[in-house]
Amino acid sequence: MTVSSQTVSHTGDYCCTSAKSGLRQAEQLAAESEQRTVTVGVLGLQGDFEKHLEMLRRLRDVMTVVVRSPEELQRCDGLIIPGGESTTVGKLMVRYGLDRAIKARAQQGMPIFGTCTGLILLAREIEGSDQYRLGLMDITVRRNAFGRQIDSFEIDLEIPAICDARPVRAVFIRAPIVSEVRGDVEVLARLPDGKIVMVRQGNCLAAAFHPELTDDTRIHQHFVDVVRAQT
Numbered sequence: 001m002t003v004s005s006q007t008v009s010h011t012g013d014y015c016c017t018s019a020k021s022g023l024r025q026a027e028q029l030a031a032e033s034e035q036r037t038v039t040v041g042v043l044g045l046q047g048d049f050e051k052h053l054e055m056l057r058r059l060r061d062v063m064t065v066v067v068r069s070p071e072e073l074q075r076c077d078g079l080i081i082p083g084g085e086s087t088t089v090g091k092l093m094v095r096y097g098l099d100r101a102i103k104a105r106a107q108q109g110m111p112i113f114g115t116c117t118g119l120i121l122l123a124r125e126i127e128g129s130d131q132y133r134l135g136l137m138d139i140t141v142r143r144n145a146f147g148r149q150i151d152s153f154e155i156d157l158e159i160p161a162i163c164d165a166r167p168v169r170a171v172f173i174r175a176p177i178v179s180e181v182r183g184d185v186e187v188l189a190r191l192p193d194g195k196i197v198m199v200r201q202g203n204c205l206a207a208a209f210h211p212e213l214t215d216d217t218r219i220h221q222h223f224v225d226v227v228r229a230q231t
């Protein structure tokens with residue numbers, strides 16, 4: 001008798017738990033499907049902006065805009081500045097009035113993620129160069145920091161603040177490094193020899209490598225989460 005009543009009671013509990021967890025799942029799905037769609041722009045003046053767009057299109061509830069004018073920037077909740085050639089991108093930014101437009105949006109708190117050339121353009125100081133830069137981060141960068149012999153390389157990088165326990169496969173192409181950080185700049189990743197390759201300060205995030213060139217969407221997802229939290 002006791003055994004059988006226990007059995008019944010267990011079965012009841014089981015049904016109840018499963019119904020509850022089903023409900024929770026449904027609520028979670030509803031909450032997720034109701035999450036706000038955000039618009040992320042990718043600066044499309046030069047360089048590998050297509051790869052960033054492809055990455056963003058794999059994420060949920062994200063619209064993308066190729067940004068080549070202040071009007072296009074106005075539609076964005078966040079901006080990615082991709083890899084390319086930083087002197088060229090800097091000059092084109094100025095030519096199209098995007099220099100002032102990006103700085104104005106940054107001051108209003110729009111999140112910006114710079115990769116490689118994007119990192120260079122976000123820096124306040126560029127070693128040995130007076131090329132145009134936005135200067136939004138209190139960092140000094142060294143362009144082409146790995147020299148001609150090491151044009152490009154890949155390495156597993158720990159980025160605990162963003163990417164849990166599993167390292168990120170980081171692709172470096174004629175990459176810069178951050179040679180100095182000041183103020184409240186946070187170092188997010190270093191190479192094994194200590195070179196700084198990912199930083200954040202306020203609404204700006206910057207990486208010396210190319211997260212758009214692997215299959216791993218975690219860094220883009222992190223940026224989209226930051227953008228969503230800001231809107």
Ligand code: GLN
Pocket residue numbers: 082083084085086087115116117118120143144173174175176
């Ligand atoms: N070396 C380039 C520059 O100085 C950056 C390279 C890249 O974006 N992959 O602008």
